[in-house]
Amino acid sequence: MPRVVVFDEFGGPDVMHVVEEPVVEPAAGEVRVRIEAFAVNPLDQMMRSGTSPATVPLPHARLGVEGTGVVDALGPEVIGLEIGDPVILTAIPDASVRGSYAEYTTIPASRVVARPAGLAITEAAAIWVAYSTAYGALVEKARMRPGDHVLITAASGSVGRAAIQIANQIGAVPIAITRHTAKKDDLLAAGATAVIATDHEDVVEAVRHHTGGTGADIVLDVVMGPGQQDLLKAARPGGTLVAAGFLDPRPTSFPRSAPLTIFSYRSFEHTLDAVVVRRMAAFLNAGVRLGALRPAIDKVFALDDVVEAHGHLEKGLHAGRKIVVTV
Incomplete structure (x- = not known):
């Protein structure tokens, strides 16, 4: 049996x-x-x-x-x-x-x-799990467009790596965040345009540097916790933050008012929607065919x-x- x-x-x-x-x-x-x-x-x-x-x-x-x-x-x-x-x-x-x-x-x-x-x-x-989560958060929720500067937390993880590839496929600019300088070369090889290592760099200053002073258009936060305050400061006014994970179990203080749009995202809100799944599958097929998604x-x-x-x-x-x- x-x-x-x-x-x-x-x-x-x-x-x-x-x-x-x-x-x-x-x-x-x-x-x-x-x-x-x-x-x-x-x-x-x-x-x-x-x-x-x-x-x-x-x-x-x-x-x-x-x-x-x-x-x-x-x-x-x-x-x-x-x-x-x-x-x-x-x-x-x-x-x-x-x-x-x-x-x-x-x-x-x-x-x-x-x-x-x-x-x-x-x-x-x-x-599927990593790429549908990254796609749903960035494309369906945040409406990522070509040229957007996209700040990606926990970039060494499976969702972070998927987000880097999806941003590149769209024509956006993925900026990866990692806790360890030793991971920089690996993330650059994975497709990140720039990598910010928080063990040696200030997130807000580094994002300003890599975006010409404007800040990130989109922030994908799969960590949450107290560190989200720096991400909010690193986003440009009118930008978007998508909270799509909870790797940091400590409390997250969402601001009552902020000059940007904040979404809370869970992948099942799209993976149970047949229309969105069809778009996800089409995007995935195109990315695999072009060699952009792997x-x-x-x-x-x-x-x-x-x-x-x-x-x-x-x-x-x-x-x-x-x-x-x-x-």
Whole structure:
């Protein structure tokens, strides 16, 4: 029988184990996907450890919010898809029940898109969460345009790297922020026009320098916390800040009034919108075809080594690149 990763209690990576389960037939409007690979995300770690903001019912909980595979079966009323189609999972509404850490999963047909030609399976498994988040925040929410100076926090992370590439594809100017000077060369090689290392530079002064004194048109803040005050000062009057993450658990003091637009963004507000997902998929396909969009992969594990993959994530050994598990 097919294998699936489950956990019966919250804790460290070793609470996960692989079991065998019968294949589930897709219901009306669903497809069954034979998973070829999935990526390990911080949300998976939060679900497994019991720190996720959403309730995770135990025992026998599953994991996995992104992955890629091949359509294996079609439920009634499914149109536009065929058995054998390679697809990417765009949203799994109930990952604790049908997550992608498995050889097979069923999912609404509206929650898959065609896999872009030219992507390796490991890349396809790791592209959607980061790129849809960065695209949704920058393009759909902030309306990024060519020539915009875009300040990107946590730029070494998967969303930050995706944001750099997406800004370049649009014709904007990505300015990366990192905490460590040692990461500058890597981020410049990843496509950043300029890199600000906060261990040696003042963010506001550096942004003014790199924007000719005007400030950033758009700020993508996936960190939050007290450091956001410097980001607000670094934005130009009339600019936009999109708060799209919470890497810093300390309180964030949003100003009651500021000379810029502030959005709070969560990717599910777009990944559950079929119209926006269609735009995301078209943008992704174009970027892959042009060679502008390509996820950075750190290490690939086998399904039997999923505990080791989570340990690798928790130790921070991935340096912001994606960890992928092949099935």
